[in-house]
Amino acid sequence: MKNPVYTEYKRARIIGIILIIALSIFGAFAHYLRAVDDSVLQTKLRLNSASSQIDTKFSALLAYATALQKTAQLKLLLPVPPAEISLPLLSFTDAETVNVALTDIEHPLSAELNMLQQLQPYFDLVTEVQPFISNIYYISEQGYAYNGLVRWPDYIAEQILSWQSGIDQGTTYNRETTFHAQFMQDQSVLQVPLYEDDKKLGRFLFALDLKQLLKPVYALYANTDLMLLDQAGNLIPHSTSRNLPQIDQHLIHVQRLANTPWSLAVLEPKTSLFTSGLNMFVWHLVSYLVLLSILFFLMHYRFKRRVVSPVNRLFIHIERLGKSDVQGVRHIPLGWNDIFDKVYRLTQQDKN
Structure with missing residues (x-):
């Protein structure tokens, strides 16, 4: 006799694995976006602080x-x-x-x-x-x-x-x-x-x-590429904190200064921003996969032991009783005695 519970159990196992992967990716991606957002926020805070000092x-x-x-x-x-x-x-x-x-x-x-x-x-x-x-x-x-x-x-x-x-x-x-x-x-x-x-x-x-004007401010942000832009948005060459890298490989954040028509800008490497977020994504993806997999397989193991296996033995018990085996199965799973006894009595009533 085919056990439909076992069939559903295998189907649930596949669905559970898919859900674990999907939830892990979703959670890791949420952390990735949060990491990128935090990085941008920190850059803006540094930019606001520097612009206040320059103002x-x-x-x-x-x-x-x-x-x-x-x-x-x-x-x-x-x-x-x-x-x-x-x-x-x-x-x-x-x-x-x-x-x-x-x-x-x-x-x-x-x-x-x-x-x-x-x-x-x-x-x-x-x-x-x-x-x-x-x-x-x-x-x-x-x-x-x-x-x-x-x-x-x-x-x-x-x-x-x-x-x-x-x-x-x-x-x-x-x-x-x-x-x-x-x-x-x-x-x-x-x-x-x-x-x-x-x-x-x-x-x-x-x-x-x-x-000379910007030197004290730039000293506080030694690892940050700061510069001034004129009112047309063009770079003021003698305002850079250090030799600039390739600008097209960077993100630029701009803060308008209050007392001049100029703006303060900061360059942030694209690779730095997204690499730090990617590292966070991989870390959380692995963490979620491990934790959810452990939880899933523990629940999976318990369900198999306490539900699927007893139901399977119940089917075997019914088959044996149907073949005139007076006793049926010898080892009844824990907690299933009443069900096995009831099946046995119903079988005996049908025979009488």
Whole structure:
């Protein structure tokens, strides 16, 4: 006699194995997604923390620039001192350095020169107050520039002339402070306009050494590829924490800075992100397979021993009784005595 319980038992075993594999893959995949999400979240937290520190530095820079701007407007009102003082100016017209005396009241820059002489402490102390500011320059609308030094180094004069000729002149009339990603070699610049009422007098240029500005922040994230992007999303080359790898093999996370039009970006290797998640996937897959398999085979073994085997012996018992075997099976499974006795009595009643 064919045992339908045993047939269903074998079918359930196959279904159970399939379910174990499916549940293990599902659970491991859920952990994989969680691992990738955690990795991305950690990157964003690092990015937010770094951007907050950079914003703090730019806030100090803007505060210093605003203080200089307001002080300059006040200094314009002061009378010209009688002392014989001259300032070296770079002329954009003939690309030469000229010395102009403050007492030359006929010169169109007379008021501005007096202001610059009064602001000399700002030029002298700027690198001590803000180490990432390489220098301050003043560019007058009259076509002259002042660098706060007793002379103009040739290489600086050449670079500022080149930058001035290449800048969009429309941006020079902006009444707000503006950032330019490219200035001199490996420098960016903060441009602060100077107005007297509605008349544009000139603008202060703060030459920024971004590597110096970002150095303390990048030191906290030594194993992270950080960089600054300009308002167009282009990389500012002299803002990278180290030599960049192949960008197309990385994921990029971007955080907009609060006090500048720039953004802070971090590169994360695709292989690093997905490999760590893949390792987690394999680990949890094996763990789930082992644990669920042990549980399944223990329950499988118990079901076979306590249900399938007794039912099989019951079928044998019925077959023997049907063949006039008075006793049937000799060893009755534990807990099945009542069923075997009832089958025996029913068989005897049928014979009588």
